[in-house]
Amino acid sequence: MQFSYFPGCTLHSSAKEFDLSTKAVCEKLDIQMVELKNWNCCGATSAHSLSEKLAIGLAARNIILAEKAQARTPARALDLVMSCAACYNRTKVAQNAFFDNPGLRSEFMESFKIKSDEVSTQIEAKHLLEVFHEQEIMAQVHQKVKRPLEELKAVCYYGCLLVRPQKITGFDDAENPQFMDDLMKAIGVSVLDWPYKVECCGAGLSLTRRDIIAKLSGKLLSRAQQAGANCIIVACPLCHSNLDLRQKEIAERTGNEFNLPIFYFTELMGVAFDIPEAPEWLEKHTVDASSLLKL
Template sequence: MTTQMTIPYYPGCSGKGTSKEYDLSTLGICEALGVDLVEIPDWNCCGSTPAHTVNHVLSCALSARNLALVSKMGFNEVTTPCPSCLTNLKVAEHKMHKESFRAETNALLDIPYEDDVEAKSVLQILYENVGTEAVAARVKKPLEGLRVACYYGCIMNRPPEVMDFDDPEHPMAMDHLMEALGAEVIPYPLKVECCGASYGITRRDIVSKLSGKLLEVAESLGVDAVVTACPLCQMNLDMRQSQINTDNGTNYNIPVFYFTQLMAKAFDLSYRIQGLNKLIVSPKTALARIGKVVEKPVEKVTEEAAEK
């Protein structure tokens, strides 16, 4: 039942710091599902948003070095959990299809990149290569009763010409994975809206406004938690939730998980892999709902009424 595959792994800088729990849970669940993630030896930072706002050749060179390392490992695919890293890898991959740009970029590198590697998100690998059935089969403690909103962030699927995965307006991969875990997925309309990105440090007002909106809508839907796939989104919604509350006069208390953490939870992997203690907003109340059967008499009646 388990998938057997090996793929180079690019954790991204935050995976070694602020999103350590994303890295650990990703490695844990992939192992449980038979996906062997091999970290690229001596990988470097992709340059994130700062690099491409300064220069595209520089930005692509930073990513191309990693792609070239993947090629050297004897692979033509690489996966990363972080959408920002993914975007940089994919944009580099995309731009370097063009020979003149490739030459210009390779001039900055020791090992040239030969236009032969494709980057995919861990989410895409789990959804396409492993599949929701295999995920469901691995579940030991279903998340029944947990009501979640899946939030993909702005660049996981956009622009579609570059990212080439799932629907750019209403992506569903994470929703389906959460359903496979037994969680109740509440359709979240702001799936691809921007959280404020890295402006938390420079322009806190921006993050408070944008992430505040995301939390406002999540709360209005009555979800127990928000599930994310992006370290920056998670940080803005979780770590900065107190700032958002201060700035907006709200008092949200919504835990924000990485989707991989909930998978680890449902697979009943170790606490270390789940890394739930790393979250700033305590997930305790939300997790307590798991296994509690929720009565929904009101909705049933309306359904029957509709039938008539």
């Protein structure tokens, strides 16, 4: 199984552990991720507040690069896969804009100096969770587990960018998604039910409105503890940053005590698969994530 892979800016910088764990776990599952050549930033949560056309154009270029890769290998489906929820959201928005306005697609292709016969329009943008949730892959996940993570009582936090707007992303169930829950159960995690899995953490306001981050992310941390969780599992670098990096500051602002490790779902898969490099990924976390796993 092979895909085009768009890591995005964050996975090549502050969320490097998400990128490394994504690649290692995919290799273990015999999934080949071919990183797009010369990809660019998707625009994340900031570009669309400045210019809708700019935001669509940034993500559109990556889509067209993936279409070129598909055109070069017509015998194989090279759908475009992302681990980052923000990249996924912006890519789906751009792809939807192409469907609604074919003229916009032609305009961007002309701007990028790409001819129509150089691309295939048959690719689909997918989040890595969608790939892993396919029946064939889930069966492999069960088989690859060497160390069930039975010590973890976790809540899965999807955030808002994966599931909304549902009409565009079409990801799982917008109110009660289960893809990550099912995946984590497959590696032995005790997944707890909670009603905050698609609430917003504050996203990119962490630099300008930390008070809002403290309120929104603080609520998530509090509710996770009240649900009986000893950790939170995420699929978004923004969510991870706000809940992990800002956790001490949030505790000080809210007057609460937190000590909740925040894991990327791919990191835990790596631990469960007994991938040797997995402990190194966790060293980047602000809140100690190794002791809970007894690494």
